[in-house]
Amino acid sequence: MKLTFELRPGIDQVGYVDYNVRDFHSYDTRLGATYNAYLVRDEKVALIDTVKAPFAEQLKRNVAALVALDSVDYLVCLHAEMDHSGALPEMVRACPNAVVVCNAKCREALAGFYDVSDWKFQIVNSNETLSLGKRSLTFVNVPMVHWPESTVCYMPEEKILFSNDAFGQHIATSNRFDDECDLPKLLEEAKSYYANIVAPYGRQTLKVLDVVGTLELELIAPAHGVIWRSHIKEILDEYPKWASGQYAPKVLVIYDTMWQSTELMAEEIYAGAVEFGQTLAKENPNEPRLDVHLMHARKTTLTRMAAEALDAAAIAFGSATLNANLMPRMAAVLAYFQGLKFREKTALAFGSFGWGVGGPEAIHKTLETLKYPVLDLSPLKAKQRPDATTLDACRNAGAALAKAAWERYLGDK
Ligand SMILES: Cc1cc2nc3c(=O)[nH]c(=O)nc-3n(C[C@H](O)[C@H](O)[C@H](O)COP(=O)(O)O)c2cc1C
Ligand SMILES: [Fe+2]
Ligand SMILES: [Fe+2]
Known part of the structure; x- marks a missing residue:
């Protein structure tokens, strides 16, 4: 197949829409993904980013449909991760006159993945401009958003920001612009992408947003998902909230269980929080409703749990005791959240x-490591089936989490 999408005359999206990927280095890509690459045809011809290695042939066909491969001057690499650089070795082979344009860290990272000994490089520093003729690209290094070499580039003549992973969404669609898709769905996917990929680097992201805020923008062209055109304001309004970990009035109850005792506790915590939310709704009719999620950890993807956790203000983590420890899926949840460095949650x-210590204690210890403020009654335990007293305590704990979440939300407003 060959398929390209025009952004502007002489600027085309030539990457690959991947409807079939369901696991993107453990990200659950339930809606598929795209690897966007952009071809700029000016006095010079530049290809900005490539695609995953298995789709190199499609990329090559797309480029060749628009321009002779030996007339490609620049292969711009904004990020060395293989979803964008995988097809670069093939493009270097196919475009004999092309120079790879990237920053010094990117060259180093590419050399760690590929044999680059016969590649021609042109190293660009931050704020350096590469002229393509009528148009130009100004590079801005965005270290750790989300790799050390990550870069974005801005085309002032067209007011386009090629933002690579930033502002991306994992979504496969035949439509290429934000206004051709459902906006809430796009923002949800952009948020999930942020939570699962960029979240550990909120501080660095805020710095980048300061720079992006100074640019005149007509298009934000990320390396994943659709191109922002009509809703640039909306995505630029959301990103600082995600990057600063702004709290929503939201409580999560995440748990794993073997024989449903922990589940009975989880349900009661959930009910306590929901009930508290109903009271809040009556008292605060003009505020958003408290949102409470009950998540069985083995029936919910880590991707989804992280997306919901990003702005949750309070979380209850539950586990049965298995071999004097917590259940493995809960260990995975905690390890994943620990790496994502979410802002603290009550x-x-x-x-x-x-018959002994294990699940609840192990979770409690991890919460202390994470420096999450814990409720006084943590760890809340039941010997086998929870009795009425324990279930009452669970219900009260749910209400306490809801109250804390509400206060955190109000504090951030
Ligand atoms: C494979 C297995 C291993 C277990 N290991 C322990 C243990 O090391 N210590 C303990 O106190 N209970 C242990 N238990 C008992 C469970 O923790 C107990 O039945 C608990 O009520 C299960 O909660 P659940 O109904 O939420 O799964 C184990 C149970 C199973 C099935
Ligand atoms: Fe990446
Ligand atoms: Fe990427």
Whole structure:
């Protein structure tokens, strides 16, 4: 297949829409993904980014449909990660006159993946401009958003920001612009992308947003998903909230269970939080409703849990006791959240046990490591099936989490 999309005369999206990917280095890409590459045909011809290696042939066909491969002057690499550089070795082979344009760290990273000994490089520093004729690209290094070499580039003549991973969304669609898609769905996917990929680097992202805020923008062309054109304001309004970890009035109850005792506790915590939310709604009719999610950790993807956790203000983590420890899926959740470095949440550890310490204690310890403020009654435990007293305590804990979430939300407003 060959398929290209025009952004502007002489500027085309020539990457690949991947409807079939469901696991993108453990990100659950339930809606597929895209690897966007942009071809600029001016006095000089530049290809900005490539695609994953298996789609190199499609990329080559797309480029060749628009321009002779030996007339490509520049292969711009904004990020060495293989979803954008995978087809670069093939493009270097296919475009004999092309120079790879990237920053010094990117060259180093590319050399760690590929044999670059016969590649021609042109190293560009931050704020350096590459003229393509009538148009030009100004490079801005955005270290750790989300790799050390990450770069964006701005084309002032067209007011286009090629933002690579920033502002991306994992979504496969035949439509290429934001106004051709459902906006809430796009923002949800952009948020999930942020939560799962960029979240550890909120501080660095805020710095980049300061720079982006000074640019005149007509298009933001990311390396994943659709191009922002009509809703630039909306995505630029959301990003600082995500990057600063702004709290939503939201409580999550995430748990794993073998024989449903921990589940009974989780349900009661959930009910306590929902009930508290109903009271809040009556008292605050003009505020958003408290949002409470009950998430069985083995029936919910890590991607989805992280997307919801990004702006949650309180989280209860529960696990049954398995071999004097927590259940493995809950260990995975905690390890994943720990790496994503979410802003602190008011938290509770809970769970059931048979005869000794394990699940709830292990969670509680991790919450302390994460420096999450925990409710006084954490870890909340039940010996086998929770009795009425324990279920009452769970209900109260749910209400306490809801109250804390509400206060955090109001504090951030
Ligand atoms: C494979 C397995 C291993 C277990 N290991 C422990 C243990 O090391 N310590 C303990 O106190 N209970 C242990 N238990 C008992 C459970 O923690 C107990 O039955 C608890 O009520 C289960 O909660 P759940 O109904 O939420 O799964 C184990 C149970 C199973 C099935
Ligand atoms: Fe990346
Ligand atoms: Fe990427």
